[in-house]
Amino acid sequence: MRKEMFDHEITILRDTFGRLLRRQAHTNLIKLINKTHPADLSIVFRYFNDDEQLQVFNIMKENEHTAEFLVELDDTLIANLLEDQSPERIAALLEQAPANDQSYILGTLEDEQAQSVIELLKTEEQEEIEELMGYPEDSAGAMMTTDVFTLYQESTCRDALKTLQDQEKAEMVFYLYITDEDDGLVGVASLRALATTPSDTLLKDIMIKRVHSVRPETDQEDVAQIVAQYNYLAVPVLDADGHLIGLVTVDDVVDVIREEATEDFLQMAGAGKDREILLKSSWENAKARLPWLFASWIGGIIAVSIIGRFEYMLENIIALAAFIPVIIGMGGNIGTQSSTIIVRGMATGRIKIGSEIKILMKEIRVGLILGGLYGLMLGVFAKFRFIDADPMLGVVVGLSIGSSMLIAVTVGTFIPMFLRKIDIDPAIATGPFVTTSIDILGVLLYFVIAGSLLAI
Amino acid sequence: MRKEMFDHEITILRDTFGRLLRRQAHTNLIKLINKTHPADLSIVFRYFNDDEQLQVFNIMKENEHTAEFLVELDDTLIANLLEDQSPERIAALLEQAPANDQSYILGTLEDEQAQSVIELLKTEEQEEIEELMGYPEDSAGAMMTTDVFTLYQESTCRDALKTLQDQEKAEMVFYLYITDEDDGLVGVASLRALATTPSDTLLKDIMIKRVHSVRPETDQEDVAQIVAQYNYLAVPVLDADGHLIGLVTVDDVVDVIREEATEDFLQMAGAGKDREILLKSSWENAKARLPWLFASWIGGIIAVSIIGRFEYMLENIIALAAFIPVIIGMGGNIGTQSSTIIVRGMATGRIKIGSEIKILMKEIRVGLILGGLYGLMLGVFAKFRFIDADPMLGVVVGLSIGSSMLIAVTVGTFIPMFLRKIDIDPAIATGPFVTTSIDILGVLLYFVIAGSLLAI
Numbered sequence: 050m051r052k053e054m055f056d057h058e059i060t061i062l063r064d065t066f067g068r069l070l071r072r073q074a075h076t077n078l079i080k081l082i083n084k085t086h087p088a089d090l091s092i093v094f095r096y097f098n099d100d101e102q103l104q105v106f107n108i109m110k111e112n113e114h115t116a117e118f119l120v121e122l123d124d125t126l127i128a129n130l131l132e133d134q135s136p137e138r139i140a141a142l143l144e145q146a147p148a149n150d151q152s153y154i155l156g157t158l159e160d161e162q163a164q165s166v167i168e169l170l171k172t173e174e175q176e177e178i179e180e181l182m183g184y185p186e187d188s189a190g191a192m193m194t195t196d197v198f199t200l201y202q203e204s205t206c207r208d209a210l211k212t213l214q215d216q217e218k219a220e221m222v223f224y225l226y227i228t229d230e231d232d233g234l235v236g237v238a239s240l241r242a243l244a245t246t247p248s249d250t251l252l253k254d255i256m257i258k259r260v261h262s263v264r265p266e267t268d269q270e271d272v273a274q275i276v277a278q279y280n281y282l283a284v285p286v287l288d289a290d291g292h293l294i295g296l297v298t299v300d301d302v303v304d305v306i307r308e309e310a311t312e313d314f315l316q317m318a319g320a321g322k323d324r325e326i327l328l329k330s331s332w333e334n335a336k337a338r339l340p341w342l343f344a345s346w347i348g349g350i351i352a353v354s355i356i357g358r359f360e361y362m363l364e365n366i367i368a369l370a371a372f373i374p375v376i377i378g379m380g381g382n383i384g385t386q387s388s389t390i391i392v393r394g395m396a397t398g399r400i401k402i403g404s405e406i407k408i409l410m411k412e413i414r415v416g417l418i419l420g421g422l423y424g425l426m427l428g429v430f431a432k433f434r435f436i437d438a439d440p441m442l443g444v445v446v447g448l449s450i451g452s453s454m455l456i457a458v459t460v461g462t463f464i465p466m467f468l469r470k471i472d473i474d475p476a477i478a479t480g481p482f483v484t485t486s487i488d489i490l491g492v493l494l495y496f497v498i499a500g501s502l503l504a505i
Numbered sequence: 506m507r508k509e510m511f512d513h514e515i516t517i518l519r520d521t522f523g524r525l526l527r528r529q530a531h532t533n534l535i536k537l538i539n540k541t542h543p544a545d546l547s548i549v550f551r552y553f554n555d556d557e558q559l560q561v562f563n564i565m566k567e568n569e570h571t572a573e574f575l576v577e578l579d580d581t582l583i584a585n586l587l588e589d590q591s592p593e594r595i596a597a598l599l600e601q602a603p604a605n606d607q608s609y610i611l612g613t614l615e616d617e618q619a620q621s622v623i624e625l626l627k628t629e630e631q632e633e634i635e636e637l638m639g640y641p642e643d644s645a646g647a648m649m650t651t652d653v654f655t656l657y658q659e660s661t662c663r664d665a666l667k668t669l670q671d672q673e674k675a676e677m678v679f680y681l682y683i684t685d686e687d688d689g690l691v692g693v694a695s696l697r698a699l700a701t702t703p704s705d706t707l708l709k710d711i712m713i714k715r716v717h718s719v720r721p722e723t724d725q726e727d728v729a730q731i732v733a734q735y736n737y738l739a740v741p742v743l744d745a746d747g748h749l750i751g752l753v754t755v756d757d758v759v760d761v762i763r764e765e766a767t768e769d770f771l772q773m774a775g776a777g778k779d780r781e782i783l784l785k786s787s788w789e790n791a792k793a794r795l796p797w798l799f800a801s802w803i804g805g806i807i808a809v810s811i812i813g814r815f816e817y818m819l820e821n822i823i824a825l826a827a828f829i830p831v832i833i834g835m836g837g838n839i840g841t842q843s844s845t846i847i848v849r850g851m852a853t854g855r856i857k858i859g860s861e862i863k864i865l866m867k868e869i870r871v872g873l874i875l876g877g878l879y880g881l882m883l884g885v886f887a888k889f890r891f892i893d894a895d896p897m898l899g900v901v902v903g904l905s906i907g908s909s910m911l912i913a914v915t916v917g918t919f920i921p922m923f924l925r926k927i928d929i930d931p932a933i934a935t936g937p938f939v940t941t942s943i944d945i946l947g948v949l950l951y952f953v954i955a956g957s958l959l960a961i
Contacts, residue, residue, distance in 0.1 A: 056858060088734045095855070214701045222697060240696060241678060245670050277763060278544045280756035282738065299755050300736035306759065307733060310766035311849050314773075318845035319838065327850050331870040338842050339875065345838045346879055349831025350886060356827035357890070363826050367819050370826035371812035374944045375805025377830055381837065382775065382801045382937050386794050389774035393767050394783050399551070402512055414787040419795065423802055430806060434813070481838050484940075488830045 063093050070101055075108055082109055091121035095328075099129065106130050111138065116145035119154055125328045127157045136162065140169035148174070148195045149295075152181040189272050190265030192305070193286045193295030199228045202235060202253035206246050213243075223282040226293050227256045233291035234260060262287045265294065269305045274398060276302040313396060316474065317389065319345075319481035341481045348485030352492050359496040362503070368435045369499055372427075372446045376495055379423060380453035380487035387412050387461030388479040395465065395475055409462050416458035424451030441502045449498050453491040460486050519549050526557055531564055538565055547577035551784075555585065562586050567594065572601040575610055581784045583613045592618065596625035604630070604651045605751075608637040645728050646721030648761070649742045649751030655684045658691060658709035662702050669699075679738040682749050683712045689747035690716060718743045721750065725761045730854060732758040769852060772930065773845065775801075775937035797937045804941030808948050815952040818959070824891045825955055828883075828902045832951055835879060836909035836943035843868050843917030844935040851921065851931055865918050872914035880907030897958045905954050909947040916942050 062085065069078045082090065082105065094102055109115045119127055119142065131139055131154075139158075143151045143166065155163045155178065167175055177195065184190030198216055200209050209225060216222065225243060227236040236256030246255050262285045263272050275284055276299055286295040312322045319341030320326065326334060356363075356373075363369055391408070394400040400408060428447025435442055461483045465475035518541065525534045538546065538561065550558055565571045575583055575598065587595055587610075595614075599607045599622065611619045611634065623631055633651065640646030654672055656665050665681060672678065681699060683692040692712030702711050718741045719728050731740055732755055742751040768778045775797030776782065782790060812819075812829075819825055847864070850856040856864060884903025891898055917939045921931035 059857070060859075086735065088736075092734075092854070096857070096860070210700070244666070277759045278548075279542065280544075280759075282755070299738070299759065303733045303736075303755065303759060303762065306762050307766075307853060310763075310770075311853055314766075314770065314845055314849045317770075318842045320842040320846055324853075325855075326846055327855050327864065331867050331874065334867070335871045335874040338839070338871070339878075342835065342838060342842075342875060342879065345834055346831070346882065349834050349883075352830040352834075353827045353886075353890065356830070357824070360823050360827075363819070363823050367816050368813070370819050370829065371809045371816075373826065373829045374808040374812070374833055374948060375802070377834070378801055378805050378808075378837075378940060378944050379798065381834075382798060382940060383794070385936060386774045386776040386798075389770055390776055390782055393770045397763060397767055397780075398548070399781075399783050401515065401552070403516070404552070408783065411787050411790065415791045415794070418787065418791040419798060422795075423798065426802065427805075430809075434809065480841060484834060484838060488834050492830060 059089065059092055062089060063096050066093060066097075066101075066105070070104060078105065079108055083114065087114060087118035088121050090118045091123075094122060094126060102126070102130060103133075111141040111145065113145045116142050116150065120146065120150045123325050123328055124157050125325045127154060131158060131162075136165040136169055139166045143170065144174075148177045148181055149191075149193060152178050152191070155182065156186075184265050187269045188265060189263045189267040189269065189284075189286050189297050190295070192269055192272075192301050193265070193297050195295045197226070197285075197293055197296050199226045199232070199234070199293050200252055202227050202229055202251070202256065204252050205249045206243050206252065206255070207248040209243055209252060210248070213240075223298070225252070225256075226260075226285055227252050228293070234262065234285060234287055234293050236260060237285075260285065263297070264288075269297075270309055272297050273302045273305045273309070277306070278398075309396070313392065313476040316476040316478060317392060317480050319478040341478045344478070345481045345485040345488075348488050352488050355489070355492050355496065359500070362496060362499055366439055366442065366499075366503060368431075368438045368442060369445075369495075372431065372449070373492060373495070375427065376446070376450045376453050377488050377491040379450055380457040380491045381484040383416065383419060383454045384457030384461035384483040384487050385480055387415075387458045388465055388483050391462050391465045392475050392479055395469060405466050409459070409466070412458045412462040413455070416455040420451035420454035423454065424448060439503050441504075445495075445499045445502050448502075449491075449495040452494055452498070453487060456490050456494070457483070457487050460490070515545065515548055518545060519552050522549060522553075522557075522561070526560060534561065535564055539570065543570060543574035544577050546574045547579075550578060550582060558582065558586060559589075567597040567601065569601045572598050572606065576602065576606045579781050579784055580613045581781045583610060587614060587618075592621040592625055595622045599626065600630075604633045604637055605647075605649060608634050608647070611638065612642075640721050643725045644721060645719045645723040645725065645740075645742050645753050646751070648725055648728075648757050649721070649753050651751045653682070653741075653749055653752050655682045655688070655690070655749050656708055658683050658685055658707070658712065660708050661705045662699050662708065662711070663704040665699055665708060666704070669696075679754070681708070681712075682716075682741055683708050684749070690718065690741060690743055690749050692716060693741075716741065719753070720744075725753075726765055728753050729758045729761045729765070733762070734854075765852070769848065769932040772932040772934060773848060773936045775934040797934045800934070801937045801941040801944075804944050808944050811945065811948050811952065815956070818952060818955055822895055822898065822955075822959060824887075824894045824898060825901075825951075828887065828905070829948060829951070831883065832902070832906045832909050833944050833947040835906055836913040836947045837940040839872065839875060839910045840913030840917035840939040840943050841936055843871075843914045844921055844939050847918050847921045848931050848935055851925060861922050865915070865922070868914045868918040869911065872911040876907035876910035879910065880904060895959050897960075901951075901955045901958050904958075905947075905951040908950055908954070909943060912946050912950070913939070913943050916946070 065081060069081060143154060155166065167178060181191065198212065200212060213222065222240065225238045226234055227238060229235045236258050237260045238252060238256045242255050261275055261279060265286055272284055275281065281299065283296045283298045285293050286297060288294050308324055311324045315326065316322045321337030323337055326337060391400065424447040427450045428443040431446045432443035464482060465479055468475040468477065521537060525537060553561065599610060611622065623634060637647065654668065656668060669678065678696065681694045682690055683694060685691045692714050693716045694708060694712045698711050717731055717735060721742055728740055731737065737755065739752045739754045741749050742753060744750050764780055767780045771782065772778045777793030779793055782793060847856065880903040883906045884899040887902045888899035920938060921935055924931040924933065
């Protein structure tokens, strides 16, 4: 219900923008832009065509609102919008954004354009951005906010409150990070603990000493795991000497969790890993999806050759051909079930190192149960449907579908586990890989079984 | 790297527990339990067998630490652990937990057991729990925390700070919610605004008046959408009169986002929607996966009948059989790509009502590009591989794979869009449904094309 309302509001906003754009009512457009939440504006932008996007963006002021809006936008749209903007305007906009957003926006630009923008910024900003852009993509360093401050453990709560009130930039203060004389992080205290303690208590007496922290190189998925598991609002990022250099906050983690899930979805289906594939052209779309289809095309060619070799069997018992789709189809589907359960189990931490064999055994049992059941059903069906055929035909197709399903659960479970073992993202094209393997193994098995049981 | 460390710590913890359990060293076990973070304890539990789980749980005190641990545990494990516990012990544990956790834990129990536990609680707790349990599963009402307080808009910042310091239970105070004389929510202010404003300023002068709120019936996915979009730490839940009755906090939203993604993954593969399927027995596992396999078995049977009808064609050109797997396989794979892109696009709000036709057209263009390419490649291959066959064989298989891929993108795009239109979760078994449709449509098309182009 609420969802509809939500969509409804966006639709109204979109229509209003459309009307004002058609009327070229610039004054009203500016008013509407200022009144609209940056996050809503970024959603409405998805509906505009390139020309409308540029028109709106060109009348936007170089203020904080516009900078926030830019960061909320899909990467593809940022790049499109900024492509033809002057470095001066981009630099003026960036000056309104915190360092991590600056480096994020610069990351969407072509290298040359990014460089000319950076040259226009203040030296200290340049240094900070270059440091942030030096961290690997999808790492804690690349997503952390650097507007942080620490408090010395021998300070009183009174001093801490005063420091806190002087912090202009640190908009989202969740925790107080407390250091020793060497500036190393030694503890953390909540705002509430600070507010409810007598004001001359020392920080070291109210702080919690066990702090989970990450390094700037830590992968964003691992940061998300920590935040999700311990219900944190922020995780401190420490350098090699234990000094606080930034914070990853929960609002960014929420985005990471959704993005990683989207990437896993697409990858598993062999559709690349570009979250914004819907915004791309048909050509780019086709290009992203081509490689894994090629792999399954090769698999198909191999299946053609296998069946070609057994042509003499088909010549004798033509009914054999009719069962090819169901045997490989059922195998493909149960194999996809297995690999999905495994890949997702790994992503959510439900499958830990060491429990693989147990899980593989369970999947094989499931394969035996379901393979046995559907094998029996198909065998009986074949017996009655092709009553004039070889009396063993039912046994052959029953055995074949059963073993194809059994092999499918094994392949579907083993492949993602093996990929993780050799440090490859287990989500990579598991889907196409499993179905293609079953296409090949399924038909091979089918004809081998048929060859040994039928009188040909 | 950090991930390994993380796993490493869990492994150490697990080994230590194992050693102490074997030695029956109860005193040391209790010490270890108390030292372990509830979230870590809940992970280690996944490795214990039923007996070890019970042993550890039975020596745990009925305190807040144990209550927090229980809530972090997977539903299946909670139910297993509490199954044979006395209502008295469960009630004693529940008294250590906030209302939403109480109703969550009770929700995992059998009705009868839950009822006898509820009867042991204080009357006011009973009422609150019954109210919470009355909200639909997966709604804002079911997940909200009810430990909330509001401030009157004519209060000063000084009064507000004092009220804040008196709040014992509201552990996670993120925002101050401000009401008018009728107790209706009229605004919100941040803790920082409060701390940095002169103390006799009125709340109404510092509050932000536009507050996003939800109703208790709002689906948790929509709540998550709001939190993710606006980077909120909490969303207020209002009753029909606009009174604040609870809060959904970001830490719960993080869990919802992961859980919904997991459910979507499993559903799309036709493997049910039980996030904890890995913890279930092989039988339960098979039962969850059986229905959609049955649907695809029926599809397979239909394909058998279709091919059976065209037996005379196979008798003439036996090579036709060899291409069945590649034609339906490529169709199935490209169709799964499409449906995955669409389902995920809907879940992340990238596909809004009204943009469906445009997206369908783009997918069809992608189908034409890739279908054309692979059709050409397969046609050429067929021509050279089966040099003695009908000269039109290459054209037939090329056309067939091309049109099977084109139909597949259309089906893969249309099905989830149609499901959403009629208010069914678009993720439901899209995978098996798409591949099964392609099995049927693909072979039908193949033989129809063959029949009209080949000399039979």
